[in-house]
Amino acid sequence: MKKITLLFLLAASLTACKSGDKKAVNAPENLSPEEKQKVLNDTASYTSIEWIDPIVQNLGKLVKDQSIEVSFRFKNSGDKILLIESVSAQCGCTIPEKPEKPFAPGEEGIIKAKFNGSGQGTISKQIYVKANTSPAKDHTLTFTGDIQEK
Structure with a gap:
């Protein structure tokens, strides 16, 4: 009975040790343009993104000619470095930050x-x-509202 218990404990500890073998990936602060392009072109380097904030946000009532800021929080939910290649807007009234x-x-x-x-x-x-990102590289974020006179 002691041998079985000892064997069970040994197997459990080996299994627990294996789960910690994942390599930590640290994102460098800066990548050269060539390094960025390599990551963006190599599908093996793709990761996944989780949108923390809803990808459709209703801002409610907005005042005409008043500037507002909208933000969308995200998390790199994969196991590779996440690079935002581009951020663009539908029209000139919206100016996104990449x-x-x-x-x-x-x-x-x-x-x-x-x-x-x-x-x-x-x-x-x-x-x-x-x-x-995989399965899709393109993501659409939307905000809505109702612009009213002051």
């Missing part, structure tokens, strides 16, 4: 955009994000 740094696995970041609505009525604006 995060320049690489994100290590588990690291969080924010995509921000400034919106200045000079029109009036209901709006729906898109921000397009391209990253080294």
Whole structure:
């Protein structure tokens, strides 16, 4: 009976040790343009992204000609470095900020955009994000609102 118990404990400890063998991946602060392009082109370097904030946000009532900032938080939920290749907007009234740094696995970041609505009525604006992510490289973030007179 002691041999069986000892064998069980040995097997359990070996299994527990194996689960800790994952290599930590640290994102370098800066990558050269060539290194970035290599990561973006190599599908083996693709990771996954988790949107912490909803990808569709209703901002409610907005004041005409007032600038607002919207943000979308994300997390690198994969096991490779996450690079945001590009961030663009549907029109000139929305100016997005592209995060320049690489994100290590588990690291969080924010995509921000400034919106200045000079029109009036209901709006729906898109921000397009391209990253080294699988299964899709392209992500669409949307914010809506209702622009009203002051």
